[in-house]
Amino acid sequence: MLDRLDEAERPLDLVDEVHVFSSYARGALEPGDLDVAVVHRTDTEFTEDVVSAMMSGRDPMTGMKRALKGNRRGVQFQFNQNDNLPEGSELRLLWKRGDTRAVAAGRLQAMKADPAAGRAPRDAMIKPFDGIDRWIPLPVRVRLVELLDAGGIEIRRIELADAEPTSPVAVAALARRWKADSPLRRAAAAAVHYAEESGMASNAVWVQGQPLGPHRDQYGAGALWINLGWYDFDQLVYRLRQGAQCLEVIRPTRTQPLHALHLTVHDAAALPRL
Numbered sequence: 095m096l097d098r099l100d101e102a103e104r105p106l107d108l109v110d111e112v113h114v115f116s117s118y119a120r121g122a123l124e125p126g127d128l129d130v131a132v133v134h135r136t137d138t139e140f141t142e143d144v145v146s147a148m149m150s151g152r153d154p155m156t157g158m159k160r161a162l163k164g165n166r167r168g169v170q171f172q173f174n175q176n177d178n179l180p181e182g183s184e185l186r187l188l189w190k191r192g193d194t195r196a197v198a199a200g201r202l203q204a205m206k207a208d209p210a211a212g213r214a215p216r217d218a219m220i221k222p223f224d225g226i227d228r229w230i231p232l233p234v235r236v237r238l239v240e241l242l243d244a245g246g247i248e249i250r251r252i253e254l255a256d257a258e259p260t261s262p263v264a265v266a267a268l269a270r271r272w273k274a275d276s277p278l279r280r281a282a283a284a285a286v287h288y289a290e291e292s293g294m295a296s297n298a299v300w301v302q303g304q305p306l307g308p309h310r311d312q313y314g315a316g317a318l319w320i321n322l323g324w325y326d327f328d329q330l331v332y333r334l335r336q337g338a339q340c341l342e343v344i345r346p347t348r349t350q351p352l353h354a355l356h357l358t359v360h361d362a363a364a365l366p367r368l
Contacts, residue, residue: 095130095162096188096202100195105143106161109134113176113185114205120184121208127170131185134158134173148323152277170228178233180218222251226353229345234324238357246364247334247357254343254352256280257287261295263307271304278302278322281346285320285354289341294318322346331366334359 099106109132116129136144144154153159155173163169176185186205189198218235219227220242227235241247259265264286272279282301289295297316299306302325315337321327322343330340340357359365 096195096198098162098164099189099198103161105134105140105158108136108140109158109162110191111187112162112189114188115179115183115185119186119205121206123207123209127168129170129172130162130188131172131176131179131183132158132162132174133176170232172232175231175233178236180232180236220249222249222355226344229353231324234327237327237330238355241331241365244364244366245361246359246366248360250356250358252288252341252354252356254281254284254288254354256284256352258283259286260290261286261307264290264295264299267304267306268301271302275348277346277348280348281322281343281352282320284352285322285341285343288354289318289320294339294341330357335362335365 095112099109099112111133113131113133114129115131116127118128143157147154147156155171158173159169159171162171172179179185186201188201218232218239220239223230223235238247238249242249259268268279268282268286272282286295286299286301286306289299295318297318299318299320301320302322317333317336317338319333319338319340320343321340323346324342333340334357337359339359342355342357344353344355346352
C-alpha cells in the first residue's frame, strides 16, 4: 500500500492521509482484517465515477480500494469517517501527503508486535449483522446499534427472494429507472415483492428516494422506504420519527443472495430529536 501511495496513480492522488486502527494498530499477531481509515479529497472526475458506480449498483469506492490494495483480501476500509469511528479506535498515522517512502516505512516499522494483544472483536456487532457486516459501513453499524440500545428501533434481518412485484404500477416504475439486468433493479424488485407479500405496500412506498406510484404527499405514517446500499442513510431517523419504516437492502448484486434489514420504530420517544 505504501508503494502504491508513493506512486500516486489515479485516484490515489486524492488521498491525504492513511491510518490503521483496531487489532493491527495494537500489535496483534493475528489481527484478522487490516482496518484502514483513509482521508481523501474529491474532484469532478472522482465524483462522476462514484455516481456512475452507484447508478450501476456497484460499490462506489471500488476504484479507490483496488488502487490501495490491489487484489489482496482481508483489508477493511473506512473513507472520510475518522470522526465517526467507535470510541477507542486509536488511529495510528501510517502515511500523509508529502511523506517520503522512507518516512512512511519508518512509521510502519515503529508499530511493534504485541503477543498480548489479541484480535479485537468486531465493533458494533449484533446478530442481524452476522455474515454481512463487511457490507455495512462501520459508522452505519455504530448508529444502528446506538438506536437499538436506546430502545428507539427494532431490527429484523430478511433474506429476499428473487421475485417481481405483482403491481403493474411498480413494474412500470422500476422499468423506467433501471435496465433489466441492473443489480439495483433486481434488488428493488425483490424488496417491493416482499413488501407486497408482507402487507407493507398498502401505503406509500419509496424506492431509492423516489415514490413508487402517486404517493408524493404520503411521506409520513405508514410509508415504507426501500433503500439500496444505504442510500440517504442520514435521513433514517427523520423518516422513522415521521412514522415510516425502512427496508435496507444491504448489497444489491446481480447473482448473490439479497440480504435486507427491516427497521421499525419501537419507541419514538427514544429516537434522537433532530
